[in-house]
Amino acid sequence: MAIDLAQFHQTFFDESLEGLDAMESGLLNLDVGAADVDAINTIFRAAHSIKGGSATFGFNDIAKFTHVMETLLDETRSGKRNVTQQAVDILLESVDCLREMFAAIHHKADVNAARVALLQGKLDALLGSTGVSGQAANDGTQAAAQNAGWKIAFRPLSHLLCNGNDPVRLFRELQSLGGVDAVADMDNLPSFEELQPENCYLAWDITLTGMANEAEVADVFAWVEGDCELTITPLEAATVEKSSMPLPIVSAAPASETIDNNTQFERRVATTDRRTGAATDNASIRVSIDKVDTLVNMVGELVITQSMLKQLGEDFDMGRIHKLRDGLLQLERNTHELQESVMRIRMLPMSFVFNRFPRMVHDLSQKLGKKVEIKMLGEQTELDKTVMEKIGDPLVHLIRNSLDHGIEMPEMRRAVGKPETGTLKLNAYHKGGNIIIEISDDGAGINKQKVLKRAIERGLVKVGETLSDEKIYELIFMPGFSTAEVVSDVSGRGVGMDVVQRNIKALGGAVEINAKEGIGTIISIRLPLTLAILDGMSIAVANDIFIIPMTFIVESLQPEKRDIKTVADKGRVVQVRGEYLPLIALYQLFGIASQVIEPDKGILVLLEAEGKKVALLVDALVGQYQVVLKSLESNYRKTEGIDQATIMGDGRVALILDITSLVRMSKR
Amino acid sequence: MASILAVDDSTSMRQMVSFTLKGAGYEVVEAVDGQDALNIAKTKKVNLVITDVNMPNMDGISLIKALRALPDYKFTPMLMLTTESGETKKAEGKAAGATGWLVKPFNPDQLLLTIKKVLG
Numbered sequence: 001m002a003i004d005l006a007q008f009h010q011t012f013f014d015e016s017l018e019g020l021d022a023m024e025s026g027l028l029n030l031d032v033g034a035a036d037v038d039a040i041n042t043i044f045r046a047a048h049s050i051k052g053g054s055a056t057f058g059f060n061d062i063a064k065f066t067h068v069m070e071t072l073l074d075e076t077r078s079g080k081r082n083v084t085q086q087a088v089d090i091l092l093e094s095v096d097c098l099r100e101m102f103a104a105i106h107h108k109a110d111v112n113a114a115r116v117a118l119l120q121g122k123l124d125a126l127l128g129s130t131g132v133s134g135q136a137a138n139d140g141t142q143a144a145a146q147n148a149g150w151k152i153a154f155r156p157l158s159h160l161l162c163n164g165n166d167p168v169r170l171f172r173e174l175q176s177l178g179g180v181d182a183v184a185d186m187d188n189l190p191s192f193e194e195l196q197p198e199n200c201y202l203a204w205d206i207t208l209t210g211m212a213n214e215a216e217v218a219d220v221f222a223w224v225e226g227d228c229e230l231t232i233t234p235l236e237a238a239t240v241e242k243s244s245m246p247l248p249i250v251s252a253a254p255a256s257e258t259i260d261n262n263t264q265f266e267r268r269v270a271t272t273d274r275r276t277g278a279a280t281d282n283a284s285i286r287v288s289i290d291k292v293d294t295l296v297n298m299v300g301e302l303v304i305t306q307s308m309l310k311q312l313g314e315d316f317d318m319g320r321i322h323k324l325r326d327g328l329l330q331l332e333r334n335t336h337e338l339q340e341s342v343m344r345i346r347m348l349p350m351s352f353v354f355n356r357f358p359r360m361v362h363d364l365s366q367k368l369g370k371k372v373e374i375k376m377l378g379e380q381t382e383l384d385k386t387v388m389e390k391i392g393d394p395l396v397h398l399i400r401n402s403l404d405h406g407i408e409m410p411e412m413r414r415a416v417g418k419p420e421t422g423t424l425k426l427n428a429y430h431k432g433g434n435i436i437i438e439i440s441d442d443g444a445g446i447n448k449q450k451v452l453k454r455a456i457e458r459g460l461v462k463v464g465e466t467l468s469d470e471k472i473y474e475l476i477f478m479p480g481f482s483t484a485e486v487v488s489d490v491s492g493r494g495v496g497m498d499v500v501q502r503n504i505k506a507l508g509g510a511v512e513i514n515a516k517e518g519i520g521t522i523i524s525i526r527l528p529l530t531l532a533i534l535d536g537m538s539i540a541v542a543n544d545i546f547i548i549p550m551t552f553i554v555e556s557l558q559p560e561k562r563d564i565k566t567v568a569d570k571g572r573v574v575q576v577r578g579e580y581l582p583l584i585a586l587y588q589l590f591g592i593a594s595q596v597i598e599p600d601k602g603i604l605v606l607l608e609a610e611g612k613k614v615a616l617l618v619d620a621l622v623g624q625y626q627v628v629l630k631s632l633e634s635n636y637r638k639t640e641g642i643d644q645a646t647i648m649g650d651g652r653v654a655l656i657l658d659i660t661s662l663v664r665m666s667k668r
Numbered sequence: 669m670a671s672i673l674a675v676d677d678s679t680s681m682r683q684m685v686s687f688t689l690k691g692a693g694y695e696v697v698e699a700v701d702g703q704d705a706l707n708i709a710k711t712k713k714v715n716l717v718i719t720d721v722n723m724p725n726m727d728g729i730s731l732i733k734a735l736r737a738l739p740d741y742k743f744t745p746m747l748m749l750t751t752e753s754g755e756t757k758k759a760e761g762k763a764a765g766a767t768g769w770l771v772k773p774f775n776p777d778q779l780l781l782t783i784k785k786v787l788g
Contacts, residue, residue: 012680055773164767223768
């Protein structure tokens, strides 16, 4: 029977990468010296599974490599070996190496054999058993007798049956080796009254004829060893011949590459980047069964509604119009629920991105000579896969910044009365239709004077200009801004923050900094839950319909004439509860001939973008909808003031306003 | 046809075992760890159990021990999947009541051969 094992490879890769993640986080949490047995067991199990799977699916290099890791972990968990920092570091390196090996196999590329061999050498050295680890190939020759057959005395102990073994099976197996002649010995059979039905009282003398060798015969009885008395003697004088037993072996040919001792394998900080690279080009997604079940359920309901409507339509009269309405309502509900469930399929838990950070923080803090503890909250918060993939890099950057510029050196922290170990906290939670990701540290915060000074040097701010805290923090997002006195290879040359902000904006999100000097920094990122649909308010200007993303809307109101003022060279403003807001008329901005020119005849939608509030004059509010986004840029071209488009229920295209750029347009 | 309970925390291994056995006409029930398997076995009597040893929650050896204690599983063949280095595991498994073992790595043919051997 030929079964193509390749069909299981993807599953094996996926679970192995998960296993490696588990190993990594387990290793990072391991307390050197006093390790928790459960933790080591988890790490061991991951290595063990990868070893078993890779051997089964024919990835011998990986099997061989993990075997050494497994041996090391096994000795650790059985208490023969203490957990040392050195061992943890080498195991972490090995995890990286395995990831690379999986990536290489996945891309059908060559494995970096030198690196594998080098690490294997390190592991071997640690084990103190160089060379043995590859599990000596079992090419031992086995003596086998070439003869006419065997005489087997098989005397089961009474409990043989209780392990689920059955003498009949053994005979059947022997039959596959040659002719079997068994004589039962019933001497031990007790009287019927004394007979215990669960015990085995019989013994057999078996004559096996044929060409089977001794190992083959012994193999038949392998499972009952210890449960019986067994003697196997040749029927006739035997001639000894060497034959090799095809034992399954884990090891492959030993890597014979000479190791270049000068090859330094600097563990790059970007480890995780390599990993995501491997993960993203594999455009598949793992969905939990219950999500799929919900979906199937929903579709079932949709089919019921559809058939109900069909029946209704077949002989319809006006008397049944209320039934039609009910049916359409139900259809709406079904569609809505179905849409929600489908969207949920794209959702992944935040841990998908967060998981790589403990390692990164561990490596980075070592490199910087700082002590940092990472705390993560809300890892189960779900976020759209696309958003998730795109938020990874900005987060990496922000965390590096926190470690590099935020958290102080241990001596420094001690001097200001803080614990030596700094804390970096990642938190993700839902708020409104958004997800908020917070990166906070208890470091030095942001030195406003330093920021201001740098901004003046760069000509970003005029000397003598007074700025609010908020404005000062915003300067950090300006292109080319960096306050680090020494440009380090950790957070780079300050090309980052503007890119971070741009990336987050491209996702429809926003980033905000809050800092207290000497206490710490909090960076919050606000992201939409998904990029595919949007909660929008549709508004009308003359005969055109536009959509405003709900996230920008503060409120809507009908102004009194007296609240509208005209300010010289600033246009019109509207007074709302004592606050004056610039008034933007959409009909003017887009050049639409509208009947509603006076603000008190229309509706003002108050919007908040980039920390500024504006009032947008429209003719009327039409309704609130969830709209499916269609890119305007790829179907038409980039247009100022317009973000994307959607198709309305009646088939017309409605444009979605880009509030941020509208505000900018209105200033000109 | 005989029913088999396949227990492994590794999805790929479980799929491989399950796919192979189903292809040969056996009815296969899958369990992700010992605890899961024990729960399943209590509600459905199977003809053979094939289990991985190293698993979270309940390992294969504890599973075999627990199953053997059930009247329904007193004589049911139970095989463990173990690595070569697992000599002590084999002994432990036998002491717990395992019928036999299959050494990892194995290919689908070896698996079928062993199962056929046991179930006839």
